[in-house]
Amino acid sequence: MPKLALYYYDQCPFCQMVLSVLNKTQLEVEMRNTLTNPQNRQDLISGGGRSMVPCLRIEQDNGDVHWMYESRDIAQYLKSLN
Numbered sequence: 001m002p003k004l005a006l007y008y009y010d011q012c013p014f015c016q017m018v019l020s021v022l023n024k025t026q027l028e029v030e031m032r033n034t035l036t037n038p039q040n041r042q043d044l045i046s047g048g049g050r051s052m053v054p055c056l057r058i059e060q061d062n063g064d065v066h067w068m069y070e071s072r073d074i075a076q077y078l079k080s081l082n
C-alpha cells in the first residue's frame with residue numbers, strides 16, 4: 001500500500017470535494033494543511049513544483065514519489081484504492 005499525504009486547506013472547494021471522498025474511505029492519509037503550516041506549503045512547492053491544492057503525495061513501497069494535483073484524479077485514485 002502506498003504512503004499517502006494530502007496537501008490541502010479548508011477554504012478550497014476542490015479540497016473539500018476530495019475530503020468528502022476521503023471521509024467515505026478507511027484509507028490512512030496524512031493531512032498537510034498548507035495555510036496553517038507554511039512548511040507544508042514549502043514542501044509542496046519544492047517537491048511537487050506548484051503550490052496548488054489539493055495535491056496528493058503518493059510514495060510507493062519502492063520509494064518512488066508521485067505528486068497528483070487534479071482533484072478529480074485524486075478522488076478517482078482514492079476510490080480505486082478503497
Ligand SMILES: N[C@@H](CCC(=O)N[C@@H](CS)C(=O)NCC(=O)O)C(=O)O
Nearest residue numbers: 012013014051052053054069070071
Ligand atoms: N483544477 C484544480 C484546481 C485547484 C485550485 O484551483 N486550487 C486553488 C485553491 S481552491 C489553489 O491552490 N490556488 C492557489 C495556487 O494555485 O497556488 C483541481 O481541480 O484540483
